[in-house]
Amino acid sequence: MSKTKEKNVSIKDVAKEASVSITTVSRILNNINYPVSNEARTRVEKAIKNLGYIPNKAAQNLRKNETRTIGLIVRDIGDPYFSEMAKGVTEKAAQLNYMAMVSDSNRNMDYELKYLDLMIRQGVKGIIISGGGIMEEEYQSELQKRVQDARRLGIKVVALSSQGIDLPLVTVDNIQIGKTVCNFFILNNYKKIAFIGGNEKVTTNYERLLGYKIALKEKGMEIDENLIINGQFTWEAGYETCKILFDRKREIDSIFCANDNIAIGVIRFLRENKIKIPNEVSLIGVGDIPIAQYTSPSLTTVKIPFNLIGNRAVELICSDENIEDSSIYFKTQLIVRESIKIPKIS
Known part of the structure; x- marks a missing residue:
């Protein structure tokens, strides 16, 4: 069970909890190419989770409102569905003087959770989840934990499809x-x-x-x-x-x-x-x-309307309004082309 987060947790607290040096914790957090034993890494990751530690860089950025980065998680950037959505996000972010950080999970749910952790630690302005939700209880539980961590830090999380948990939505029906x-x-x-x-x-x-x-x-x-x-x-x-x-x-x-x-x-x-x-x-x-x-x-x-959906998600994140109860549905349109035969009316 996680300890109650009554005070700011420092990297020193993590090192003490994991019985390692502060330098070791820093190397693991920053993914420095330096050999760290699997045992030590596991202890540090467990300590971070138990203590609810968020690196100071993220907390400082959020307190000073200096962060100009929006995180976007896609399932497959080579898939036009996601690339068109990403285009809408990156274009609107640039218009508003933000940088979009795009992460491709390659349809690996463990990667998606890891990207969420990294974005939260980096103190991004907000996070956009573009893929449809995965109807697995364990995944939804892990996702919910990360959304709660983000909200605690003032990081907005928006989904572009239903995720099976309570999240602001910009999507279609x-x-x-x-x-x-x-x-x-x-x-x-x-x-x-x-x-x-x-x-x-x-x-x-x-x-x-x-x-x-x-x-x-x-x-x-x-x-x-x-x-x-x-x-x-x-x-x-x-x-x-x-x-x-x-x-x-x-x-x-x-x-x-x-x-x-x-x-x-x-x-x-x-x-x-x-x-x-x-x-x-x-x-x-x-x-x-x-x-x-x-x-x-x-x-x-x-x-x-992939582009409009991506645009609107960025606008929600960059706005000052409370978006927790937001559910925005864009209209769709049936485009009739040659692949369907319409019977002639006699």
Whole structure:
């Protein structure tokens, strides 16, 4: 159990608690390339956690209001979903004379928690979490602890998707996205509507799938679990999950892809297998990443205003207002292109 934080904890207190020198603690905190035993490192990290130690640099910066840095954590900077969001954050930060520090976790949740620790220690102005929340109790508990540490120091934390914990949000309504896509298929007389998702533990995937199911239920249509499959939010996973889906069930006339990357993989699979888009199978993605209008056929998709979302998150962090109860939802737009066949009305 953590000790009560009744006074400012110094590096000397950490060294004493861990039975090491102050120099050793400093080397570990600053990641200096100097050999430190794993045993000593573990004792120091445990002492930091137990004492609730925050390096003086962060505390001083926050007291003097000198910090001009905003931290941004992304899952994969090479993914257009995150790079477009990062562009919105970095551009707005520069306009407001702040520097955006972008950290790429490569979809590793341990890295995300570590980046949060480092940003808090650096005393950043605020932290933006851009990926969908992970629906795992242990991860959410660890995330909650770090958010509380940040708030205690006056560091604002904003999420760009639901995280499963209490956090200010700048996002879109992913349940409504799922309903919009499914209802559009239904409106155009599609009957066998499949769903190809990403990681089933990610909140955005869960919410879009939930919207899909709600739309089917509201129209009195069967929810066929054989038409639902999850994988990852990548081209490769889109290709592979589509293959599994068609091995499982051939009677498919439309596919709702949880993001555009998945849809691109699906397009390749369908074309390789001589399944005509949209005459035999229509599909819709989510995101409207830059390549969506250049696929063949061009991709029908739900446009998410990534740039505006990133802009607004920075504005919240840089404002003087209390943002703890903020939930800002941007509108999305269905962009109809060549990947869906609209029946002619006679």
